[in-house]
Amino acid sequence: MLCRECEGEEKRTSSEKRLGFLVHGTIKVHNPRYRTLLEECLGRIPRSGRPVQLRTEIRLRRRGTLPGVVGLTTFYVEGYAPNGVAREESGAHTITFYTNLLDKLTDRAVVAVMAHELAHAWLNEHLHPEASETRENDADMLAEMWGFEDELAALSEQTEPITC
Numbered sequence: 001m002l003c004r005e006c007e008g009e010e011k012r013t014s015s016e017k018r019l020g021f022l023v024h025g026t027i028k029v030h031n032p033r034y035r036t037l038l039e040e041c042l043g044r045i046p047r048s049g050r051p052v053q054l055r056t057e058i059r060l061r062r063r064g065t066l067p068g069v070v071g072l073t074t075f076y077v078e079g080y081a082p083n084g085v086a087r088e089e090s091g092a093h094t095i096t097f098y099t100n101l102l103d104k105l106t107d108r109a110v111v112a113v114m115a116h117e118l119a120h121a122w123l124n125e126h127l128h129p130e131a132s133e134t135r136e137n138d139a140d141m142l143a144e145m146w147g148f149e150d151e152l153a154a155l156s157e158q159t160e161p162i163t164c
Contacts, residue, residue: 021045021118022052028059034097037107041114045146052121056093063100070101070159071113073120093121109158112151115143 021042029035038058064072074094095117102110119142123135143152 020047020051022056022058022121024053024055026055026057028057029097031060031099033107034060034099034102034110037110038114041111041118041148044148045115045118049122052093052118054091054093054121056095056121058095058097060097060099062098064096064098068101068160069098070105071095071097071117073117073124075121075124093124095121105158106154108151108154112143112148112155115146115148115151116140116155119143119146 027035027038029038066072072095074096076092076094097113097117102113105113116139119139120135122142123138140152
């Protein structure tokens, strides 16, 4: 990528390239397959829009508590305590991907799941967070706008939608 100011090659560390979209992001993904796919996904999100400024942790877990859920974005706000557990800081995201289901998907479908969950983080910060079928559609539309339409199509071929 060329720098607009000096017309030279833009200098970025690999960490900045990976996390540019997530200004205060932490990746706790040690599985090489999923880390590579996540880095690919983050690298494809356009830098032209507003980044996610809130602290965001991305992690892998073997399985979740909700049947059929491959990824989950949790948004913590002041005064809200999911499952009775209050967080010390307000305005943070945790994006969790569940490998027991990701393992069954192709790489393209996994990237779609990742783009969809990252879209949730962006929507939670820049619009009002809410759990609804509309929000699921909004996340898919934003992932499409970022250029992940082929991956979303692959995911659709391999899974059945979960209703809210």
